[in-house]
Amino acid sequence: MALYLFLLCLFSAVAAVQPTVKLGYASYQGVKHSKGITQWLGMRYAAAPVGELRFAAPQDPPTVAGILAAGKHGHTCLGTGESSDRLLTSEDCLFIDVYSPTHATIESNLPVYFFIQGGGFNYNANANYNGHGLITASDNQIVVVTFNYRVGPYGFLASREIHDSPTASVNNGLKDQRKALEWVQRYIHLFGGDPNHVVLGGNSAGAASIALHLTAFGGRNDGLFVGVAAESVSFATMLTIEESQYQYDTFATRLGCTEDTLDCLRSKSATELQAHNHNIPYPGAQNPPLFMWNPVIDHDLIQNLTYAAFDSGSFIRVPVIMGDDTNGGTIFTPRGTSSLTQSNTFLHNQFPYLTLDQLKRLDELYPNHGPQFPNSGTWWRQVSNAYGDLRYMCPNLFVSSALSRHGQQGNWNYRYNVEDPTQMAQGLGVPHTVELAAIWGPENVQGSVPESYQAGKSNAWIIPVMQGYWTSFIRALDPNVYRAEGAPVWDEFTTETQDGSAEEEVWNRMLFDKPHTTNMEQVGTSTRARCRYSNEIGIPIRQ
Template sequence: MLRFLRAVTALALLAAGGAAAQAVGAAPQLRVQVQEGALLGRALDGGVRVWQGVPYAAPPTGERRWQPPQPPAPWTGLRAATAPGDVCPQPMSQLPGDGRSGVRGAEDCLSLNVYAPPTPAPAPDAGRAPRTPVMVWIHGGSFRSGAGSDYAAELLAREQGVTVVTFNYRLGALGFLAAPALEDGAGGSGNYGLMDQQAALRWVRRNVAAFGGDPRNVTVFGESAGAMSICAQLASPLARGLFDRAILQSGPCTPQGVTAPLREALSTATAYARALGCAPQDAACLRALPVGRLLDVPVPGNRVPGAIDLPLVWGDRVLPRAPAEVFAAGAGLRVPVLLGTNRDEGTLFVAPVAPSGQDLPLWQFWGVVALLERWNAPLALASYPAGRGTVGDAAAALVTDSVFACPTSDLAADLARGAPVYAYEFRDPAPPLALSPTASVPRYGAAHASELVSVFGTRLAGLADPAQFTAPQARLARSIRSYWANFARRGDPNGPGLVPWTPYDPHAGRVLGLAPGATAEVTDFRQEHHCGLWDRLALH
């Protein structure tokens, strides 16, 4: 009887799925078979097909909390994939000026979303339509917020003819806690979020052909913590063979505070476990904690505002060596890379630090630089005088140069020794950001994350709306998407109608400046960002 009921249920699901597919039209294009079972997607305006909330790993709950991701369970019948899955647990908002508080998400969050372009006609001499390049997006959010479903990729898929995959990975303590109690005896503790990313990429290799994507042509792209993740994956032996090209937007993984040695991470986690009310060796206590407590209890330690609470860990099997050491030695994955930064990265981080209606206090600026640079602080402060604008402006410039521009330039030079590299700087002086200026940051400029709306061409809640583009900004955005998609297609961003982009030469240090109506090669990038200073300070 049980077998009979299961069969009836399966038939009912298939019938319901078929009816749903007919209701939205083009049922054969919306039903796909992946290794775990059949999926039903939906069609968007313009013919883009989307499947959402698709599990790529088992729920990391209960005993699977703080374990490497496990394969998802197969299902019978037709599974609806018409709405995003839960985001991974995180604070409600991380945007400056956003007053929302609380928690969003659930631990059963390891799902992905696939955007496929309209189905092209088969080639005259082939039995099926050609496969499309695949672009896999890794979201940012300081490793404590964000979700794949925050980014709508339908325009990128339709306009550029690429298959786009976005996904969630574990965040905060759930994704990066390297506690003594959680060591698995095989050199693993922490970096669960990086392991999730690798699991998602393995899923893409296995299944993307079902959506029309080419599993042999996968480009991973990401911004901020997403780009830092990709940077770390380039240094991880476990990521070998998972992607063919990489795009890093505003996210080098080599600066201080992005990664930490395992011994330091274990020390931090020991103090954190005690703050949570658990013994450092009591895994059962940690796994029994409610998610809200993990988010509410601060991670102990002295950090500058905006710093990563629980950095990526090196010294385990995921990252055996520090990424900076790997790249300096000419090691790591040798794949073509496109990478860059925004001209005013630091404004987004400095804006919320100062008291409301006031400039950043000079003593606070000095204190942060002293914490970061220690005995080198006087030299650093001398290069960023506060008298030329607000103290916030000086602080933002220092953050831009020391955390983003110069480390990315150094990373480009290291990577260019082993594979083609294309470097850029996003230089729009007034992108359409939905952020209010402050007394310390009266103008955001090309702030951190301000290029995202150009890359996706769709509204990003709380950040920007492409409906506010000027005509030159809209043309720039289209060019950026073309550069990105061309690179994903063949490892070279150049194409018809685009300003030529030459591969990065470490000796010349030139980058392509992306600006409305003024995209051109920038010859003084390192001088403008005081990279000689930061190179000297790194040696002390």
Template sequence: MVVVCAALTALVSFVTLGAAAPTSGPSVSTSQGTWLGASVFGVESYKGIPFAEPPVGNLRFAAPVPTTKNFGTVDATRYGKSCPQLNFANGVFPGFFNNIAQDVLDLVTSLPILSAIASTDAAEDCLTLNVFRPAGVASTAKLPVMVWVYGGAFQIGGTSMYDATNFVQRSARLGKPVVFVTMNYRMNSFGFLPGKEAGADPSVSANAGLLDQRLALEWVQQNIAAFGGDPGKVTIFGESAGAISVAFQLTAYGGNIISSTTGNPLFRAAIMQSGSPIPVGPPEYGQGTFDTLVSAAGCSTASDKIACLRALPYSKMRDATNALPNILSVRSVSLPFLPRMDGDFIPALPQELTRSGRYAKVPIVNGDQYDEGTILTLGALNITTDAQVKTWLKTNWFPRASDAQIDGLMAQYPSDPRQGSPFDTGLLYAVTPQSKRINALVGDLVFQAPRRAFVEYTRETQPTWSYSSRALRAAPFLGSFHGNDILSTFGYNPLAPSQEIQTRWINYAYNLDPNAAGFPNWPQYGKNAQLLQFTDLVSKVVPDTFRQSGIAFIWGQVDSFTL
């Protein structure tokens, strides 16, 4: 945990530095108005630019509506409000472990990096984006554009967490400057309302948050040239829920990435850091979530429950949303709010879309951390017996799976801590008799199995690279934990992966190839299924053969193991 806290402290220090007072006042004019930005350390930023009408009133839960307003001359030196957040500060940890785990959570949520997305800084009127570029870039520069989608389990997150100054600085130092865009999108009940009632109401989108992202990409197509970016050279990338979002942008409308306004592709390449097209079902698979939300909102007896939810004041809707479990509860990554197969944006089960090749044929990079599950299972520490694990899987994860399928899954992932995560640590870090087993299950169910399946399809149809990161693997109890790649992507990690990842991603935005001079060759995934393994020192190529039997079993039951 010391390693984790040190890394977070470094991140906080950098963000505080990046927030220094602007030293000049650059401006950019678009059809929406003139944006007065800031210039710090050789990087210009333009923040809080609206790309949609406020999603309030009758637009709550609805697909976003593009804004046509001319805003005149606007101070664009501050981030817009974050979208509504699910409260992570509740006491969610079980029994004996409550005090320790809650103390860790309280420490993390008190850090300045997270204060920017606290509920006091959130609002429904939140659909804004930010543009970072090297200072002095001309509108005719036609630089590659990198569009970041933040993670947060579709529950929390905001662009104010992600200062792109360091990334843009490195691109300039490499002689390959990029324009960097971040956007807010709706999450939790506001962006991913499930239930049969939501699915049957044409005014509701079960994937409103994904449509927010799509509209931001449309904004890029129409406006980024004014900032010196090339709308024909857009790379989308993200981490965790952001990576899953990128995956669903690839499969959207069965692989259609053509802009509805320009007729050109919305992007030409994608990077998914800890996320792939996860197997999610229709809105009715989330009926329990909808029913709990409606009950907490006092709308259970309403004849039109959607209208009742829409009529609630923001504070009451937010409080009702917080009646649902967060990612640190016993449910872990079996989340209450997820993208859903809606017959439109996600036209079929994601696994069927990938099986049938209905995804955008652009170059992709898709990788995971080695120990994805460790930091995501704190709420499951009271599950200490085989029987409890089976009940947990059957109740919280896969109620449509048979007992035989659950038993088969447990046989593939035994309670032997030597086979659990953090991997390759023997008997160490076994907090409970089942904790390392649960860590391994969660990591493979949500991350490794969907990734391996996806890249095995895409290697046949487009350039595909995959990786496994073992960075920070010495972190006690956590290993190479979920989310630590953010430290490298945004330049907060002083160790080797930060420079390598940033350099590779920038090269990829330019050349559609993540190889870069001075680093080991990274082969395409191909039939020999080779991964690049990031470490704290030197990366190397390794085969993608770990836990073949278990991961193959998971994907073999994927239609029953659908969330």
């Protein structure tokens, strides 16, 4: 018996996750923190996408001898319009971070939360989020993974030259994400995680990425994840490779590349590329869109428009949380919008396939009833409402309804309506992805955080509520199992009436509002009417 206990202790010591993790191609020295969490930052999950690997699909990381420090984040990826001399950005940016409970062993098999940041596919907008808050909220029962992926032309340049080249590839930003997921499948057990229980999280373009991974390869399940939680899924205009040629040609011309253009573009420095990395209008549009570089239909990874893929049932069946904020458009639209013409011009710049008849119908569905706000045009909130629904709210409701229609089990939807006094006074309402501060904890996200979310302030109550639902979903694929004490039961999305009519469905979603009014709500008839039209034109306007 004594020998058995000795061997058991010896094995446990060997199996425990140590700060130094050997991955085969490299060894990384992580950092233990006093709160019972160990983190490994800035590990390579793919080779540096520079030189001949620029515009190529991600490759395996090189083998490196010795022990590498993993105590600080790697560079984030260069974004459209950003200067190349920013200290924290680089073309060499394919790094991954892992946060794990210090007590975890290689046999712990803890659920893994794999977060895909947003940024319109043009920026790494949510880099370096800290996993400590979510791990603590889960009673140290999950592992959190964050990472960078290529954006802008580095991740989404598309043309016949790239498609026909044996050394180049389209949709590389999405392929980076899948490369990181494959890295998790291979190595996450060494950090205490379960490769068979990976839950995708993501916001905005990260949520759009989730939709594209659900429908990737026509809905083929490669076993990379078992559930998804998507905040503000975004349906932008999606072009084919052929339709994207003008972007490539213009970019090459700006850089003086007139012959052997792909080789020429690869020969340029990142500084040269960044000097010309800015948006141009879609053909037929008046001004550049907010986000020009986007995934393209390549008839392989992306085989159809996202609306069409979900409508046809060509998606992976896994449990899903999906939702949006009440005022998702306000941070994007021109504050000075002062006329119906300016409103329609903005919408057409983002969705160039909108026809005059479609714009007229949108004008009817979104009349300009105010309210007015200081330092804003009289049509600002009108265009914000229309854009927020077209790009965010209505696609997210469509996906949830499509999941239900195709028999999806485990289908939860929400509307986030927690009002911050400062944002309300500014006229922003409850803006795009503001719930990230509640999900991660306000001290764990980068950028501006509403003051009311801080400890002791008016909206601090929402943090344990959101973290309870999210960590429950990560652990149990159900937001209710480990929800916060006193939090209401979150019912699934759609219940059909007896006649089975889509017009008469009851759409149930969680309303995050105030402490005593956070509960289930039915999606209102006016929202459903607007979204029926948005969904109707989604495929014609190439979403």
